Amino acid sequence: MATVINHIRKANPEKTLYFNTGDTLQGSAEAMFTHGQALIDVMNLLKPDFDEPGNWDYLYGPERFLETFVGSPGKLPLLDTKTVAANLYYVCADVSEPLCPGQVSDKPGESDRPALGVDKKTTGVPGYIDFPSTDATTPYPKLAGQRPL
Numbered sequence: 001m002a003t004v005i006n007h008i009r010k011a012n013p014e015k016t017l018y019f020n021t022g023d024t025l026q027g028s029a030e031a032m033f034t035h036g037q038a039l040i041d042v043m044n045l046l047k048p049d050f051d052e053p054g055n056w057d058y059l060y061g062p063e064r065f066l067e068t069f070v071g072s073p074g075k076l077p078l079l080d081t082k083t084v085a086a087n088l089y090y091v092c093a094d095v096s097e098p099l100c101p102g103q104v105s106d107k108p109g110e111s112d113r114p115a116l117g118v119d120k121k122t123t124g125v126p127g128y129i130d131f132p133s134t135d136a137t138t139p140y141p142k143l144a145g146q147r148p149l
Contacts, residue, residue: 024057025056
C-alpha cells in the first residue's frame with residue numbers, strides 16, 4: 001500500500017488527498033490484542049491526510065476512541081492525521097436514546113446519529129444505530145450534544 005500511495009503522491013504533487021475511510025482498528029489478532037495500536041502505527045507510517053472513523057473504530061470503547069482520534073488537552077491523538085465525522089456527538093445525560101431532546105428530530109431514519117456514551121438500553125430500539133462501544137453511563141455530561149471531531 002505504501003508503494004502505491006507514494007507513487008500516486010509523487011505523480012500528482014500537491015493534488016492528492018489520501019483519505020482513510022475507517023474500519024481501520026479491527027480485523028486481525030494484532031489489532032485486537034493491541035486495541036488497534038498495531039494498525040495505528042502502520043497508519044502513521046502511511047500518513048493519511050484525513051481519516052473518517054468507521055463503526056469498527058469504536059470497538060474498544062469511547063475512551064480509546066477519543067485517545068486515538070481526538071486526543072486530550074495537552075495530548076495529541078494517537079492517529080497522526082486530521083479526523084472528521086459529520087454525525088458524531090456526545091450523548092445527553094439521563095437520556096436512554098442516542099439523541100438529545102430538542103436538538104434533533106427523533107424520527108427514525110432522519111436524525112439517528114452515533115453518540116459517545118449512549119446507554120445500552122437503546123440496543124435493538126428500531127430506528128437507532130447500535131454500537132458495541134456504547135457506555136452504560138454518560139461519561140461526558142458537560143459535552144452533551146457537542147461534536148468530538
